[in-house]
Amino acid sequence: MTDISFYHLLHQPLTSALPKLLEKVHGAGLKAVIKVGSETRMRELDDLLWTYSKDSFLPHGSMKAKFSDQQPIYLTTEDENPADATVLVLVDSMESEALGQYDRCLEMFDGTDQNAVVAARTRWKSYTDAGYNLTYWQQTEQGGWGKKA
DSSP states (O other): OOEEEEEEESSSOHHHHHHHHHHHHHHTTOOEEEEOSOHHHHHHHHHHHHHSOSSOOOOOEETTSSOGGGOSEEEESSSOOTTOOSEEEEOTTOOOTTGGGOSEEEEEEETTOHHHHHHHHHHHHHHHHHTOEEEEEEEOTTSOEEEOO
């Protein structure tokens, strides 16, 4: 069964925290799908992953580009996994009917947005009731992660 980790953003926005997590995923030789809430967000993250650091970038593609089956990191608004990724990243309070396709799911939510917090709590309860193995990480002031549950 898919392991699900919640990442509670408190001190840095998604645009700062996501590339760091994706570096770890990619560095471990894993592929990831990032499911976003809109095409606008997808374009924003697409640009970000090319430019977030002057010393590196994260190879990726989106549902709007060619060769989706060859992308180590894939951005989409849909439940699709063309490159057989093992990690799913959900942002923008997205949900997925395809959790079973992945070994791990990273739920990233904005702790400064009360609606996002309520939605994350609802998903936590739903996942608990379904028997998933859950962990909860809270962002530190330095931008790292502290395991809370």
